[in-house]
Amino acid sequence: MSYKFAYNTRDIKFILKEWLPTEEILAYDKYKDYYTLDDFDTIIDQVRKVAAEVIAPTAEDADNIGARWENGQVYLPPSFHTAIRFMHENGWATSNLDDEAEGVLPIVLNSLLFEIEAAANPALFAYMATGSGVANVLKHYGSDEQKQRFLPKLFEGTWGGTMCLTEPTAGSDVGELLSKAYPTDEPGIYKMKGQKIFITCGDRDDVENIIHLYLARVDGAKNGTKGLSLFIVPKFWVDENGNLTPNDVQCIGIEHKMGLKGSATCALVVGENNNCRGWLIGNPPDENGVGEGIMQMFNMMNEARLDTGRLSTAVAANAYWNAKDYGKERIQGRLLTDPKAGKVTINKHEDVKRMYLLNKATTEACRALLAKCYFYDDVSENDPDPERRKWARKKMDMLTPLCKAYPSDEAWGLVAESLQSYGGYGYCEDYPAANSARDCKIWSIWEGTNFIQSMDLIGRKWMAGKGAIFASVLGEIDEFLAQYKGKIEGMDQEMIHLEKALAAYREIQMTIGGYVGAGKLGLMAVYARRILTATAQTYCGFLLMDQARIAKERLAELPADHYDYNFYLGKVLSARYYLNNAVPNVWHILELIKIGDMSVIDAPIEIFDY
Amino acid sequence: MSYKFAYNTRDIKFILKEWLPTEEILAYDKYKDYYTLDDFDTIIDQVRKVAAEVIAPTAEDADNIGARWENGQVYLPPSFHTAIRFMHENGWATSNLDDEAEGVLPIVLNSLLFEIEAAANPALFAYMATGSGVANVLKHYGSDEQKQRFLPKLFEGTWGGTMCLTEPTAGSDVGELLSKAYPTDEPGIYKMKGQKIFITCGDRDDVENIIHLYLARVDGAKNGTKGLSLFIVPKFWVDENGNLTPNDVQCIGIEHKMGLKGSATCALVVGENNNCRGWLIGNPPDENGVGEGIMQMFNMMNEARLDTGRLSTAVAANAYWNAKDYGKERIQGRLLTDPKAGKVTINKHEDVKRMYLLNKATTEACRALLAKCYFYDDVSENDPDPERRKWARKKMDMLTPLCKAYPSDEAWGLVAESLQSYGGYGYCEDYPAANSARDCKIWSIWEGTNFIQSMDLIGRKWMAGKGAIFASVLGEIDEFLAQYKGKIEGMDQEMIHLEKALAAYREIQMTIGGYVGAGKLGLMAVYARRILTATAQTYCGFLLMDQARIAKERLAELPADHYDYNFYLGKVLSARYYLNNAVPNVWHILELIKIGDMSVIDAPIEIFDY
Structure with missing residues (x-):
C-alpha cells in the first residue's frame, strides 16, 4: 500500500x-x-x-x-x-x-x-x-x-525556480555565505561564482529551464547578511529573443534523505568554468556595501515557511485519516468499559480514539492558523486600502514563525501516534504511516530551523512596532473573551482555560523580559522553542474555540441524523480536546520558565562527552 | 558515514x-x-x-x-x-x-x-x-x-530461539490466536498447526537450528489466554541422539520495515504439511482447559520488555553522542550572549546545549531505571534468601512496564532532537541520526504496546498485593526525601520538585480511583499513557537525585582539573535539568487528569471521518 x-x-x-x-x-x-x-x-x-x-x-x-x-x-x-x-x-x-x-x-x-x-x-x-x-x-x-x-x-510552469541560500559553511548563518558576484561591462549583469547545497528542485528534467534566485555577495560588499544581493541565475541563459544557452550552472549531486525522496535536494556549483552570469535584482550595494538581497529573498523565504507548515499539516492529517480508515477494519480486543460486547474494531478503544482526537484537533488547529495567515496574505496583496494592506502584512509577519514551526514540530509526534495506532503494521512500509514519518522530519529544520523561528518570534516579532503589533494579535483573544465568555453553551471550562492561558502567556513575556533585564539572555534561548509552542497553543486555542462557537450554532439547527451533524460535533470535540489537553501546557511552560533553570547555561561543553 | x-x-x-x-x-x-x-x-x-x-x-x-x-x-x-x-x-x-x-x-x-x-x-x-x-x-x-x-x-549460540506469539488476527489480543496443538501417541508431543507473524529472528542462516517457543491452544482447551500452552517447536526436530530433521516450519516472508532492517521480522507457517511436531513445556491444560503457556511465556516476554527499554536507551544515547561529536566540529553562528566572540562551534549555542542536556539527562534516567531493574533481577535469581528473591521479583515486576515504555516513548523525541542539532545534514542518511530515528520507532509498539504497558501499570501493578508493592516503590522516594531533603547542597529546589511530584503522583492515583468509583473507567484509559510517563518521571527524578547526591560528594573531593570532574559535574547537571524540566510534568499531568476531559469518551467514531 x-x-x-x-x-x-x-x-x-x-x-x-x-x-x-x-x-x-x-x-x-x-x-x-x-x-x-x-x-x-x-x-x-x-x-x-x-x-x-x-x-x-x-x-x-x-x-x-x-x-x-x-x-x-x-x-x-x-x-x-x-x-x-x-x-x-x-x-x-x-x-x-x-x-x-x-x-x-x-x-x-x-x-x-x-x-x-x-x-x-x-x-x-x-x-x-x-x-x-x-x-x-x-x-x-x-x-x-x-x-x-x-x-x-514561470507562470506556464515550463520553467522551474529555486531559492539558493544555503552553502556548506552557511546554513543557519546565511551571512557567512561565500558565493561572489563580479560586475561585468553589461549593467546589472554579474559573473557568478559559488557553491550551494540543499537546493530543493535545484535540478530536474521536466522543465526547459530553471530560474535560480541566487544569493551572493557583490565583490567588495559588506560582510554578513547586509552585504548580500539577489541574482537571477538561470540554468540556461535567456537572451532577449528567448534563446537558451548553457550558463555554467552544474548540479553535482543530490542528497540521500530519510524521506521526501522524490524531491531532489541538490548541490549546485556555479561559474566553475568562469562562465556563469547572473542578473541583479534591484539595486547594487550602496556606498556602504549594503545590498537588497536578503530583504528580497525573504519574500520567497516567508512563503516557503508557510509552505512548510502547510506540508506538515497535510502529511499529519493524511496520516491520521489513513489511520482511522485502518481502525474501521481492524478487529482487536474488547472494550475496557464494555468487555461483554465482544471483539471490536480498534477505532472504538479509548486510547485509539485519543490518538485520533489528538491528531484531529491539532491538525485542525494548524490548518486554522495557516488559513488565517493566508487570509491576511490575500488582504495584504489585494486590498484597495493601503493601510489595510499594511495592517494585514503586519499580522501575517507575526504569525509566520508560528505557521512554520508549530505544525512541523507537532507533525513528528502526531504521525508517530497515527503509526502507533496500527500496531506492528505501522512500522511496515506496506502501510502509509512509516512513509509519512520519514517525510515529515525535514520540516522542523529547513527554511530556518524551528529554533530560528522561535528567536524570530521572541527577538523580533514581540518587539516590532514597540510591541504593539504582537499585542494586537493577543488583543484578538481579549476581544473574543469579552464577547463570548460564558456565552458558548457547555464550554465554560474551555473558555476559562483560554483566559488562563492568555494571562499565563503575558506572564511568560514579562518573565522573559525580566531575565533579559537581569542579564540572563541565555534563558531566552533555552526556553525559546517552548515559548513558540505556548504561543501557538494560546492562539490556536482561540481559533478552535471560535470555530466551535460557529459549530455550536449549526448543531442547534440540525437534527442528529443530518449528514453534517457529525462534522460540527467533531469541531466542538476538537476544541474541547485542545482546550483541555493542549492549552493547559501554556501555564505549565510559564511555570517551567519561572523556575528559571540554569543547568543548560551552566553546563560546560565538556560534560557532554559523558 | x-x-x-x-x-x-x-x-x-x-x-x-x-x-x-x-x-x-x-x-x-x-x-x-x-x-x-x-x-x-x-x-x-x-x-x-x-x-x-x-x-x-x-x-x-x-x-x-x-x-x-x-x-x-x-x-x-x-x-x-x-x-x-x-x-x-x-x-x-x-x-x-x-x-x-x-x-x-x-x-x-x-x-x-x-x-x-x-x-x-x-x-x-x-x-x-x-x-x-x-x-x-x-x-x-x-x-x-x-x-x-x-x-x-542454545548456550553455545549454535542454535537460535524465538518467541512466537503474534498472529494475523492476534496482536495486542494474544488470547485470540488460532494456532492449534493436537495430542499424539507420544506423551508431551503434539502436532502443531498455525501461522505466526512479526517473529523477530524467525529465520536466519547463521545457526544450525532455531528453537521456537510457540504459543498455541491444545485442541479443546479454554478460549482466551488462559487456554494457551507453550511448545518447543524447533525448525529442525531434534531426536534423542541430536540428529536434526525438518519439522515443517516454513518462513513465508519478512516484513519491509522503516528501520531495523537487519533484524528479520518473519511470518512463519507451521504444520502446513501436517508434519510439524511440538514438545509441550510443563503440564497439559487442566480439567478446566487452562494451560500454563501464557505464564511461561511471560518469563521471556518480560525479558524482552526490558530489552526494549535497553535498546531504546542505547540508540538514543548513541545518537546523542554522535550529535555532540558533530557539534564539536561544525562552526556556525555567533553566541546570543556573546556575539563579539565571533563564530563558534555549534555545541556552544544554548539551544544545542539544551538538546544535548535533554538527551543526556533522559538517557541517564532511563539507564538508571533499567539498571535498578536488572539489579533486582540478579537478586531475584541468585539471592540465597527466598524471601529476598521474592521481594526483588516483586520490585522488578513493578518497574517492568516503566522500563519498556518510558525509554521507547522518549527515544522518538530524543533522537529527533539529536537529528535537529545537525541542521539539514541530520535528515541525510550519510549522517547517523536518520538511521537511529528509523530504527527506534518499533519499540513503542512491540512486546506489548506502550498503552498495554500503561494499563499493566495502572490496572495490575498499582493493585498487586492490595497496592502494597507499588506503595513500597513510592516509599523508597519518601525514605530518600526523609534522609536527604535540605542536605544536598545547592539542590534544594530540585528536592522540593521531587517532593511535589511524589505528592502529585499520589493524587493522580486517588483521582483515577475516584473516576473508576464514579463509573468513568474510560478516563483511566484516556490518561493511561500520560500516567505511565508521570510514574517514570517521578521515579527517575528520584534515581537521578540519588546519583547527583553521590556525584556531589565526589566533586567535593576533586580538583576542577581532575579527569573525572566533568563527569560528576555532568551528573549533577543532568539531575538539575531533569528535576527542573521533566519532573514538573508530573503535577501538570495531575492537573490535566483533574480536568477530567470527556471529549475522547464522548466522541462518536463518526467524527473521525473529518
Missing part, C-alpha cells in the same frame, strides 16, 4: 465558507467578477479529485524510485512529469500569480487547495511551488525587462 | 561501581570466586572495544543490505555471521545463562554490557538475545530431558 491519499476537505470548506470572512476577499476587483462563495465547493471537490486521480498515483514513485542524479542531471520519477504538467496546464499552479490573467484563484482559497495537493504527494509539491516563489519575488522586485523575460514561462 | 558507534561507558561504570550496591550481588555463590568490583572497568572496556571493533562494523550492512528472504530462507548480511559467532564464542552472549559454567557474568553487569553492544548495532542485538530468552524459559519450566536436549546448543 505504501503512501495513500485519504484526505477529507470538509474542514477546508468550513474555514473558507463559514469561518473566515472570505466575502471580503471575493469583493476585490481581481476576484469579484469570477468567484462567489457558492463556487468553492465545486472547486474544492475538483481539486480533491485531481489530487486523488492525478497526483496521488505518483506518490509511491516518490519513495520507491525517488529523484535520481546522473552525470550532472536530475531525473524525476517519470510519473511526476505528467502530474506536474497537468497541474500547470489546468490552472492549478503558478498561473494564478499572473495579474494579467483572468479568473486567477484567490490566495486564501488556493492556499488551502495546495494543502490538499501537498497531501497527495508531498515530494511533488515543491516542483509546483518553487516556481511560484520565484515569480512572486520577480513580481515584487524585478525590473520590467526581467519580468517580461522570465514571468511568462 | 551512516550508522556510527559513539558510546561512552563512564555512566555505566558509575552505576555499577558507585551507585548500586553491586557488592551484594558479587557476594553470591555463583559470582564470589570470580569477580570483584575492581574487575568491572576492564570488562566494560573490553566490551566497549568488542562493540566498536567487532559489532559496529556490521551496522551499515544492517541498513544497506538488511535481512533478505528467498525461497523460504532468511539470509543475514554476511558480516553478521562473524560478529554473532564471535560474541557467543567469547562468552559475551547466551553462555552466561549456563548455571554449570564457571565465571558467568553477573546479570546486573551483563545487562549493561548488552546496552553497549546494542548501541553498536541494534539490528544485530536480537540474534544474540532471543536464544537467551528461550534458554531462560527452558531453565525455569523445561523438563530435564528438554533441558538436556536444547540448552547446550
Whole structure:
C-alpha cells in the first residue's frame, strides 16, 4: 500500500465558507467578477479529485524510485512529469500569480487547495511551488525587462525556480555565505561564482529551464547578511529573443534523505568554468556595501515557511485519516468499559480514539492558523486600502514563525501516534504511516530551523512596532473573551482555560523580559522553542474555540441524523480536546520558565562527552 | 558515514561501581570466586572495544543490505555471521545463562554490557538475545530431558530461539490466536498447526537450528489466554541422539520495515504439511482447559520488555553522542550572549546545549531505571534468601512496564532532537541520526504496546498485593526525601520538585480511583499513557537525585582539573535539568487528569471521518 491519499476537505470548506470572512476577499476587483462563495465547493471537490486521480498515483514513485542524479542531471520519477504538467496546464499552479490573467484563484482559497495537493504527494509539491516563489519575488522586485523575460514561462510552469541560500559553511548563518558576484561591462549583469547545497528542485528534467534566485555577495560588499544581493541565475541563459544557452550552472549531486525522496535536494556549483552570469535584482550595494538581497529573498523565504507548515499539516492529517480508515477494519480486543460486547474494531478503544482526537484537533488547529495567515496574505496583496494592506502584512509577519514551526514540530509526534495506532503494521512500509514519518522530519529544520523561528518570534516579532503589533494579535483573544465568555453553551471550562492561558502567556513575556533585564539572555534561548509552542497553543486555542462557537450554532439547527451533524460535533470535540489537553501546557511552560533553570547555561561543553 | 558507534561507558561504570550496591550481588555463590568490583572497568572496556571493533562494523550492512528472504530462507548480511559467532564464542552472549559454567557474568553487569553492544548495532542485538530468552524459559519450566536436549546448543549460540506469539488476527489480543496443538501417541508431543507473524529472528542462516517457543491452544482447551500452552517447536526436530530433521516450519516472508532492517521480522507457517511436531513445556491444560503457556511465556516476554527499554536507551544515547561529536566540529553562528566572540562551534549555542542536556539527562534516567531493574533481577535469581528473591521479583515486576515504555516513548523525541542539532545534514542518511530515528520507532509498539504497558501499570501493578508493592516503590522516594531533603547542597529546589511530584503522583492515583468509583473507567484509559510517563518521571527524578547526591560528594573531593570532574559535574547537571524540566510534568499531568476531559469518551467514531 505504501503512501495513500485519504484526505477529507470538509474542514477546508468550513474555514473558507463559514469561518473566515472570505466575502471580503471575493469583493476585490481581481476576484469579484469570477468567484462567489457558492463556487468553492465545486472547486474544492475538483481539486480533491485531481489530487486523488492525478497526483496521488505518483506518490509511491516518490519513495520507491525517488529523484535520481546522473552525470550532472536530475531525473524525476517519470510519473511526476505528467502530474506536474497537468497541474500547470489546468490552472492549478503558478498561473494564478499572473495579474494579467483572468479568473486567477484567490490566495486564501488556493492556499488551502495546495494543502490538499501537498497531501497527495508531498515530494511533488515543491516542483509546483518553487516556481511560484520565484515569480512572486520577480513580481515584487524585478525590473520590467526581467519580468517580461522570465514571468511568462514561470507562470506556464515550463520553467522551474529555486531559492539558493544555503552553502556548506552557511546554513543557519546565511551571512557567512561565500558565493561572489563580479560586475561585468553589461549593467546589472554579474559573473557568478559559488557553491550551494540543499537546493530543493535545484535540478530536474521536466522543465526547459530553471530560474535560480541566487544569493551572493557583490565583490567588495559588506560582510554578513547586509552585504548580500539577489541574482537571477538561470540554468540556461535567456537572451532577449528567448534563446537558451548553457550558463555554467552544474548540479553535482543530490542528497540521500530519510524521506521526501522524490524531491531532489541538490548541490549546485556555479561559474566553475568562469562562465556563469547572473542578473541583479534591484539595486547594487550602496556606498556602504549594503545590498537588497536578503530583504528580497525573504519574500520567497516567508512563503516557503508557510509552505512548510502547510506540508506538515497535510502529511499529519493524511496520516491520521489513513489511520482511522485502518481502525474501521481492524478487529482487536474488547472494550475496557464494555468487555461483554465482544471483539471490536480498534477505532472504538479509548486510547485509539485519543490518538485520533489528538491528531484531529491539532491538525485542525494548524490548518486554522495557516488559513488565517493566508487570509491576511490575500488582504495584504489585494486590498484597495493601503493601510489595510499594511495592517494585514503586519499580522501575517507575526504569525509566520508560528505557521512554520508549530505544525512541523507537532507533525513528528502526531504521525508517530497515527503509526502507533496500527500496531506492528505501522512500522511496515506496506502501510502509509512509516512513509509519512520519514517525510515529515525535514520540516522542523529547513527554511530556518524551528529554533530560528522561535528567536524570530521572541527577538523580533514581540518587539516590532514597540510591541504593539504582537499585542494586537493577543488583543484578538481579549476581544473574543469579552464577547463570548460564558456565552458558548457547555464550554465554560474551555473558555476559562483560554483566559488562563492568555494571562499565563503575558506572564511568560514579562518573565522573559525580566531575565533579559537581569542579564540572563541565555534563558531566552533555552526556553525559546517552548515559548513558540505556548504561543501557538494560546492562539490556536482561540481559533478552535471560535470555530466551535460557529459549530455550536449549526448543531442547534440540525437534527442528529443530518449528514453534517457529525462534522460540527467533531469541531466542538476538537476544541474541547485542545482546550483541555493542549492549552493547559501554556501555564505549565510559564511555570517551567519561572523556575528559571540554569543547568543548560551552566553546563560546560565538556560534560557532554559523558 | 551512516550508522556510527559513539558510546561512552563512564555512566555505566558509575552505576555499577558507585551507585548500586553491586557488592551484594558479587557476594553470591555463583559470582564470589570470580569477580570483584575492581574487575568491572576492564570488562566494560573490553566490551566497549568488542562493540566498536567487532559489532559496529556490521551496522551499515544492517541498513544497506538488511535481512533478505528467498525461497523460504532468511539470509543475514554476511558480516553478521562473524560478529554473532564471535560474541557467543567469547562468552559475551547466551553462555552466561549456563548455571554449570564457571565465571558467568553477573546479570546486573551483563545487562549493561548488552546496552553497549546494542548501541553498536541494534539490528544485530536480537540474534544474540532471543536464544537467551528461550534458554531462560527452558531453565525455569523445561523438563530435564528438554533441558538436556536444547540448552547446550542454545548456550553455545549454535542454535537460535524465538518467541512466537503474534498472529494475523492476534496482536495486542494474544488470547485470540488460532494456532492449534493436537495430542499424539507420544506423551508431551503434539502436532502443531498455525501461522505466526512479526517473529523477530524467525529465520536466519547463521545457526544450525532455531528453537521456537510457540504459543498455541491444545485442541479443546479454554478460549482466551488462559487456554494457551507453550511448545518447543524447533525448525529442525531434534531426536534423542541430536540428529536434526525438518519439522515443517516454513518462513513465508519478512516484513519491509522503516528501520531495523537487519533484524528479520518473519511470518512463519507451521504444520502446513501436517508434519510439524511440538514438545509441550510443563503440564497439559487442566480439567478446566487452562494451560500454563501464557505464564511461561511471560518469563521471556518480560525479558524482552526490558530489552526494549535497553535498546531504546542505547540508540538514543548513541545518537546523542554522535550529535555532540558533530557539534564539536561544525562552526556556525555567533553566541546570543556573546556575539563579539565571533563564530563558534555549534555545541556552544544554548539551544544545542539544551538538546544535548535533554538527551543526556533522559538517557541517564532511563539507564538508571533499567539498571535498578536488572539489579533486582540478579537478586531475584541468585539471592540465597527466598524471601529476598521474592521481594526483588516483586520490585522488578513493578518497574517492568516503566522500563519498556518510558525509554521507547522518549527515544522518538530524543533522537529527533539529536537529528535537529545537525541542521539539514541530520535528515541525510550519510549522517547517523536518520538511521537511529528509523530504527527506534518499533519499540513503542512491540512486546506489548506502550498503552498495554500503561494499563499493566495502572490496572495490575498499582493493585498487586492490595497496592502494597507499588506503595513500597513510592516509599523508597519518601525514605530518600526523609534522609536527604535540605542536605544536598545547592539542590534544594530540585528536592522540593521531587517532593511535589511524589505528592502529585499520589493524587493522580486517588483521582483515577475516584473516576473508576464514579463509573468513568474510560478516563483511566484516556490518561493511561500520560500516567505511565508521570510514574517514570517521578521515579527517575528520584534515581537521578540519588546519583547527583553521590556525584556531589565526589566533586567535593576533586580538583576542577581532575579527569573525572566533568563527569560528576555532568551528573549533577543532568539531575538539575531533569528535576527542573521533566519532573514538573508530573503535577501538570495531575492537573490535566483533574480536568477530567470527556471529549475522547464522548466522541462518536463518526467524527473521525473529518
